[in-house]
């Protein structure tokens with residue numbers, strides 16, 4: 001029989017449903033990942049239309065309200081975001097009580113949960129736009145407060161005259177933010193604001209579908225984002241680049257990592273089977289914003305990793321993902337590695353909450369099934385006879 005006439009064996013077991021790959025779990029008009037083309041669209045706008053052109057506030061408004069704001073709307077919206085950055089006492093007290101070596105993602109997850117508990121008057125209703133703004137605007141303030149408290153410094157009060165990226169850096173470092181820092185950070189936040197039905201967004205929508213509250217949905221989403229197969233990779237990219245250390249060690253390090261079965265952080269994606277468009281934009285930002293020696297090391301590592309992955313995993317179509325150059329960009333704006341994933345969450349808080357609003361507007365409980373593979377006919381044996 002020639003290979004062209006081979007057909008699937010009808011007796012072969014169906015593919016396992018693990019990972020929900022290819023399963024459509026919700027309808028959304030917010031964003032979509034075109035994996036084959038390497039394209040990302042927010043509310044009809046290709047990401048290249050927005051990155052570096054639209055402010056983070058314009059993109060947040062677009063995702064939440066389904067149109068770009070006019071100047072009056074934007075002004076009102078910025079004022080509202082700026083007025084929502086103060087943290088209630090119980091959140092600050094909780095952040096103070098955490099051990100200084102707490103991972104900032106754990107601190108953020110805890111702070112959002114405490115916010116929901118302490119401001120239950122605000123967050124207990126069905127999630128709405130005011131709640132989404134109130135929560136997303138507090139994300140940078142919560143992280144900056146923990147960042148300072150763990151160093152024995154006092155939190156810096158927020159400033160309502162600054163935009164989100166500027167105010168985040170101001171609250172972290174206590175100094176007027178430099179345009180060379182806040183502008184790349186703002187583009188980063190725009191790029192990370194939403195991304196289709198990823199694991200953390202799905203988590204938020206599942207929780208919202210039970211008619212739970214916004215803070216519960218977002219607390220769950222933070223937990224899902226934390227893992228290295230999702231948003232937890234960029235600090236590991238930085239660790240990898242630091243371990244590689246110099247251009248002449250790139251090949252040896254990557255070869256050893258692949259020989260020992262490790263995954264290369266910042267490569268591969270469940271949906272993209274072409275380059276992640278965010279990686280392309282972040283590469284350009286990193287080239288402009290980061291130290292030239294560090295950028296050269298990153299670029300050589302990327303080039304060699306892509307070649308080795310093609311050689312070792314032919315046909316898997318593993319490309320650079322958003323996390324690889326996130327590391328260089330976030331390091332260039334002055335953030336330590338353990339603040340990378342929490343900063344991803346600052347951007348994604350907008351997308352998560354927009355998905356929660358979309359879910360509640362047309363809700364049906366999300367409740368899939370599992371394929372049961374266990375036994376069904378066991379007989380109970382009393383304790384004394386076991």
Ligand code: ACO
Pocket residue numbers: 019228229230231233262263264265266267268269270271309313316318321322323
């Ligand atoms: N390095 C080495 N091999 C890889 C990598 C990688 N980064 N990614 C996938 N592979 C290999 C797998 O080992 C597998 O090989 P096999 O077919 O020989 O078993 C094949 O490629 C397919 O991998 P899957 O695990 O089936 O792909 P999946 O869609 O489940 O995983 C994921 C996607 C988790 C992103 C994966 O590519 C990965 O682990 N990457 C590294 C971590 C990372 O960069 N995470 C950030 C993702 S971006 C984001 O969520 C914001």
